Amino acid sequence: MHLRNLLPALLLCTLAACDPQTASENKGAPQVAPVLTTDEAKDVHSYARPQEARVTHVSLDLTADFDAKVMAGTATLDLQTRDGAKEVVLDSRNLAVKQVTDAEGRQLPFAFGKGDAILGQPLTVQLGGAKQIVIHYASAPGAPALQWLSADQTAGKKSPYLFSQGEAILNRSWIPTQDSPGIRQSWDASITVPEELVAVMSGDRLTPEGENSDGGRTFRFKMDKPVAPYLIAIAVGDLAFKEIGPRTGVWTEPAMLERSASEFADLEKMVSAAEGLYGPYRWGRYDLLVLPPSFPFGGMENPTLTFVTPTVIAGDRSLVSLIAHELAHSWSGNLVTNATWNDFWLNEGFTVYFENRIMEAMYGADRAAMLADLGWGDMEAAFKQAGGKDAPDSRLHLDLAGRDPDDGMTDVAYEKGAVFLRTIEHVVGRERWDAYLKSYFDRLAFKPQTSAGLIGDMRANLFKDGEEEKIGVERWVYQAGLPDDAVHVRSTAFAAVDRAAASFAASGNAAAVDRTGWTTxxxxxxxxxxxxxxxxxxxxxxxxxxxxxxxxxxxxxxxxxxxxxxxxxxxxxxxxxxxxxxxxxxxxxxxxxxxxxxxxxxxxxxxxxxxxxxxxxxxxxxxxxxxxxxxx
Incomplete structure (x- = not known):
């Protein structure tokens, strides 16, 4: 049978489920996310061999050294192994490892393999029967996931700042683990920082004020749900917090706090709007961290704590669709995650679609239509950048072997993915489509997914006779180009704008442009x-x-x-x-x-x-x- 015709029930396999003896050994252990076992789920951007030994939990005990610009300490990894597994292979990038021990402190042999400019180095540890290993290490001063800012690079100009950005495969430069989105892991952390600074992370905050320690103040965090490792995130700086709602608020530097809280005043309502569409928010709190301006993305959907660029603060809440996007990732991306970066569109295409539905629920169909129409233009620009509609990188499912996964992070994944989902909605109807998406997030919660898995799931739970063929699902996912029947949402408001642009281009009369009611x-x-x-x-x-x-x-x-x-x-x-x-x-x-x-x-x-x-x-x-x- 063709791989793409397999149903998700045949695609999902945990080590415990595949190995009865291992299942017996792990009876009563915390549930871990499944590992996908199809060829399409093989992660070419990780050295890990999860079918032999996989990381299920990471426990960090690290100190942020602002003088040396390193994170140093230990990472304790809980492992799930097949019977007889002799070693575990981890991902790393320029880590300085002093020693590796088992839980009792016995030394375990380890070695770095040949390095790669994109992937870093494999770190192989001989287990000797160990189910838990402790890695004593430090990151390199130039670790690409970490940016260390001087005080003059911050808003307050008085304290240094550190933040991480792990997506796609950068977290291996400060955390030695299996850095693959398909190998979900729970985690906890104890982070020691200079006494005057505050640490925040993408998990439950166990010590809100920190604890006094020899090295400064120690903050403790926990994430008890299995997450993709790129979602483990940290920031340290002169940080303050303001509550917006019962489960929402904003962290940022004191100089930015009031502006930020005002800009995101609708945050609690936005979470409720998202829940009204596709089910309960499952991560506890939804807070924002407004970072210094060097942050490279608009936002990063780290669970419980979305990282946000200050460029979204316009003073009139006109750019909050970015927040809707990051919030939507709490379902698409964080709850159900692309198993590999070849299927990045599963994270972003779903999220752009969901973002637009949140904006429609919050601010009306007209604003949502404008955003969707602008997105169509972004998609066309992305096709051009990729080399044309028929170029390989205009596909949704990509082959990124030998390439940096960042190469796939284009508006093809975002906007073509969203157009694909709108086209499905158009064929099956919004009511059935919404019911399917809600059930999809429930069925696949805390699990990885592939394009083949999605197609199989839609065949089993969505499509009726002839609908899959009418849409041409496999063509959308695996072939270049854009089908002729792709749904293009057109904003009625833009017709007048287009006429005004043509008139100005011809006359140069800016005063004649009627900007009444114009938004961004x-x-x-x-x-x-x-x-x-x-x-x-x-x-x-x-x-x-x-x-x-x-x-x-x-x-x-x-x-x-x-x-x-x-x-x-x-x-x-x-x-x-x-x-x-x-x-x-x-x-x-x-x-x-x-x-x-x-x-x-x-x-x-x-x-x-x-x-x-x-x-x-x-x-x-x-x-x-x-x-x-x-x-x-």
Whole structure:
């Protein structure tokens, strides 16, 4: 039988379920997430061999050394093994391991294998029958998952700051474990930090005020649910908290606290709206951490504590769809996780669809339609970036063997994935589709998933006669391009915006544009629709009338700079310089440097000059992308 025709019941297999003897040995042990055993679930970005020995729990006891810029201490790993397993293989990246012992302190032989620029190094430990191992180690000063900021790189300017970013395979640079999204693990942590600082993590906070210790203050955390290891996250700094609702609140530096709490005042309502769609929120608290501007992403959906860029704070709550997106990950991505990075779309396509439904429930169908329509444009741009609609990277299910998983983190996964799900909704009807999604999250809760598993699950629990064929499900997932019957949500509000853009392009009369009731999305559409052949005087008129070069709304500023750079508008270079040196969000940084560099003699020198100033403040994720663009 073809692999893609297998039902999920045949795809899910725990070590205990596959090995009766091991099941007997582990009777009464905490339930662990299953490991998928199909070829499609083989993780080419991990050295782990989970069918022989797998990590089920990680216990960290670490000290954050801000002088040396390392995390040092121990990681205690609980293992589930097949009978007779002699070794466990872990993922690591430039870790300094002093020793490995069993639970009684007996030394266990270990060795690093040949390193790889993308994957790091395999760390193999000889078990000698051990079911628990203790690794004494330290991260490297340049660990790519960790960014150590000086005080002057923070809002308060008085204390240093540390944050982690683990997705996709960076956590192996500070946690020696099996760093694969299909090998879910529970965890706990004791983190010691300088006395004046506060630590937060993506788990239950056991010691809210910290405990005095010889090295400063120790904070303890616990996550009793199995999570993908990239979701273990930490931040340390001068942090304060403000409650928004019974289970929601905001962490950030004191100087940012009031603005942040005001921007996200609807957070508790948003969680309730999401629950009304697809079932209970299962992670306890849903708090936000607003980070310093060098954070490389818009948000990161770490359980219980979403990490958020300050670029989402516009002052008018117009960019909170990003929060809806990260919240939606509490179901799609965190609850049901892509088993490998080849199926990144299972995390993001579902989440973009769910995000839009939350926005519709919160703010109405018109706003949701604008966001979906803008997303269609992002998808088309992603196809172009991938080499065209028929290029291999325009598929949902990818083959990323030998490549950095970040290569698959494009708007193809996000937006084409969401369009695919909207197309299914259109065929089967919203009522049945919603019922299916709710049951899907229930059935697959705390488990990994593959594209084949999803298709099998839809065959078993959703599709009626002829529906799968009408949609062309396998074509959507495994083939390049976009089917002709893809559902394109079109915003009725954008027709007037498009006419206004055409009129301005012809006349240059900014005062004639009726902006009554315009939101961020109207401005994004208008600026995107203007041609890249506008004369400088029209761009100057627009900038002067609307204050675009100094806009405090990051999405509008970005859209303006992409337009201005595309038209080689000299006065915008100063604004680009200020913008690119004030934040490190890759969504903005990468396209702007690419646009500048594409302008050869005009923009290339400016790109390099700006980057020399900005690069030291960027996270490794952002640096890696721009380094490739500029050939550094």
């Amino acid at each position: 999305q109207h401005y994004q559409r208008f600026l995107a629709r203007l041609p890249r052949t506008l004369p400088a005087d029209r761009l100057a008129t627009l900038d002067s009338a609307w204050g675009l070069s100094d806009s405090g709304n990051s999405e509008i500023r970005f859209a303006w700079l992409m337009l201005a750079i595309g038209n080689r508008y000299d006065p915008a270079l100063a604004s680009a310089d200020r913008f690119l040196t004030s934040m490190g969000r890759r969504k903005f940084v990468a396209p702007l440097f690419e646009a500048l560099n594409a302008q050869a003699e005009w923009g290339g020198p400016a790109a390099r000059a700006i980057y020399l100033k900005a690069r030291p403040g960027y996270h490794s994720v952002t640096r890696g992308t721009v380094d490739k663009t500029l050939g550094i």
